[in-house]
Amino acid sequence: MDSAVAAIAEWMPLQRWFGGKGHTPSLRLIGAFELPTVEEEARVRTLLVMDDASEPPVLYQVPVVERVDRLASPAASDHLIGRLPDDGFLYDGPHDRAYTDALLATIVGDRDAASDGADAIGHYSGDATRPPTTAPASVLGGEQSNTSIIFRPADTAPIICKVFRQLHHGENPDVTLQTALAASGSPHVPASVGDVVGEWDDVGRPDGRARGHLAFAQEFLPGVEDAWRVALSSAASGAPFTDEARALGAAVAEVHLSLGRLFPREPSTSEHIHAITSAWTRRLAIAVAEVPELEPHRSAIEAFYARAQAGAWPELQRIHGDLHLGQVLLVPDRGWVLLDFEGEPMRPMHDRQRPDVPARDVAGMLRSFDYVAGSTGLALPERAGSAVAWADAARRAFLEGYVAASGLDLSGYRDLLAAFELDKAVYEAIYETRNRPTWAAIPLHAIMSLLESGPTRAGDTASEPDAPTPSLA
Ligand SMILES: Nc1ncnc2c1ncn2[C@@H]1O[C@H](COP(=O)(O)OP(=O)(O)O)[C@@H](O)[C@H]1O
Numbered sequence: 001m002d003s004a005v006a007a008i009a010e011w012m013p014l015q016r017w018f019g020g021k022g023h024t025p026s027l028r029l030i031g032a033f034e035l036p037t038v039e040e041e042a043r044v045r046t047l048l049v050m051d052d053a054s055e056p057p058v059l060y061q062v063p064v065v066e067r068v069d070r071l072a073s074p075a076a077s078d079h080l081i082g083r084l085p086d087d088g089f090l091y092d093g094p095h096d097r098a099y100t101d102a103l104l105a106t107i108v109g110d111r112d113a114a115s116d117g118a119d120a121i122g123h124y125s126g127d128a129t130r131p132p133t134t135a136p137a138s139v140l141g142g143e144q145s146n147t148s149i150i151f152r153p154a155d156t157a158p159i160i161c162k163v164f165r166q167l168h169h170g171e172n173p174d175v176t177l178q179t180a181l182a183a184s185g186s187p188h189v190p191a192s193v194g195d196v197v198g199e200w201d202d203v204g205r206p207d208g209r210a211r212g213h214l215a216f217a218q219e220f221l222p223g224v225e226d227a228w229r230v231a232l233s234s235a236a237s238g239a240p241f242t243d244e245a246r247a248l249g250a251a252v253a254e255v256h257l258s259l260g261r262l263f264p265r266e267p268s269t270s271e272h273i274h275a276i277t278s279a280w281t282r283r284l285a286i287a288v289a290e291v292p293e294l295e296p297h298r299s300a301i302e303a304f305y306a307r308a309q310a311g312a313w314p315e316l317q318r319i320h321g322d323l324h325l326g327q328v329l330l331v332p333d334r335g336w337v338l339l340d341f342e343g344e345p346m347r348p349m350h351d352r353q354r355p356d357v358p359a360r361d362v363a364g365m366l367r368s369f370d371y372v373a374g375s376t377g378l379a380l381p382e383r384a385g386s387a388v389a390w391a392d393a394a395r396r397a398f399l400e401g402y403v404a405a406s407g408l409d410l411s412g413y414r415d416l417l418a419a420f421e422l423d424k425a426v427y428e429a430i431y432e433t434r435n436r437p438t439w440a441a442i443p444l445h446a447i448m449s450l451l452e453s454g455p456t457r458a459g460d461t462a463s464e465p466d467a468p469t470p471s472l473a
Pocket residue numbers: 140143144145146147148160162190218219220221222225226326327328339340342
């Protein structure tokens with residue numbers, strides 16, 4: 001086995017981006033490429049490793065730096081993966097300047113990388129002033145599915161580059177949707193700077209090779225807190241969030257309108273509907289297996305889905321796919337900006353590359369407001385009641401903003417919207433059980449509430465006498 005692959009085996013499961021929580025990975029090297037570096041005693045390698053212990057197997061991108069000598073800085077020790085058998089040292093690439101400069105140069109310089117079973121091709125798509133090929137870099141902290149590196153060049157604007165951890169054949173919607181929206185002049189996404197596309201062996205493909213995005217660089221919007229943090233402090237202090245939520249609803253509607261113009265739309269045929277509802281049921285089966293509290297409610301959830309399946313479905317189009325408050329920024333003098341169009345990390349990529357139901361995004365954001373109430377209640381039990389009222393008002397305002405800007409009468413899609421909320425809560429029950437078990441109560445509580453009150457619960461958010469406009473009831 002490649003010595004670097006052997007060295008990452010114990011380290012990988014401890015990383016936030018490792019999707020197979022709870023199991024020991026079984027790693028197989030699919031390919032690797034090496035990026036040129038000016039550092040003489042460093043080798044900048046990107047390993048593409050398959051975890052065969054996942055079901056289905058998952059392909060990960062793991063950039064590493066092999067160094068002859070140990071780095072002197074104490075901070076570097078935190079990112080030492082391990083020793084290599086030849087006495088070398090293996091570092092986590094995104095935290096090592098040799099890798100970050102090599103990545104930046106690949107994108108900004110439109111460079112290709114040498115191949116060892118895998119290739120990488122950089123592509124610059126920014127404005128006429130090319131950033132330099134070297135810049136101080138830091139890794140964004142927090143709970144992310146991927147690894148984002150912030151570059152702060154001396155004389156040009158900062159850049160954030162996301163290194164995708166789980167790789168798939170085909171376009172990554174994070175790159176293609178956001179790049180198309182930015183190119184169309186939408187103020188609701190950051191400008192694109194460039195990307196890296198990779199190619200690797202894949203016996204399952206007709207030509208034996210798979211191609212997909214490895215990294216995406218974009219304008220970094222500095223000093224802006226994501227809406228999740230802003231909403232949490234607003235709910236904790238009791239400050240209203242309705243104006244912001246209404247504007248957010250309008251921004252999501254405008255992004256949907258733009259995506260509907262930029263990418264092909266499709267009528268919702270019975271095949272499409274079957275594909276989506278089957279995915280709900282498959283996800284429910286996983287949830288019941290991993291979250292035993294759901295077993296007694298399985299048939300009620302299935303009945304809920306059946307009602308939505310039989311109801312009205314709109315035309316399908318490209319959407320964000322994993323919309324929540326952690327994916328949106330309120331930028332001064334610009335308004336709401338949406339990030340991370342990759343879709344839910346747990347859905348198969350080929351599903352995320354297709355036209356979908358815009359209500360999935362609306363439901364995702366409704367769930368996120370509920371999450372603000374849930375996590376506030378867990379942290380500050382004395383504020384639980386007021387946080388629920390805060391979330392109800394935010395949900396109502398968000399729907400008002402969405403309906404007003406989209407012109408879509410959501411009242412015809414009550415059952416569908418509620419089913420997407422329920423499916424999202426089922427997804428969250430799995431996500432939390434795997435990643436943050438103390439938070440599993442938040443989606444579980446939402447599932448019970450949706451089942452108790454039925455589809456009208458989504459309409460309840462708009463049922464107060466002073467807020468009749470977007471009634472879903
Ligand atoms: N262009 C950007 N400008 C400023 N912050 C950003 C930008 N892109 C991402 N971020 C920050 O990084 C976080 C994670 O980004 P995201 O695209 O959601 O990554 P992941 O796919 O790993 O979840 C966001 O919640 C936001 O705080």
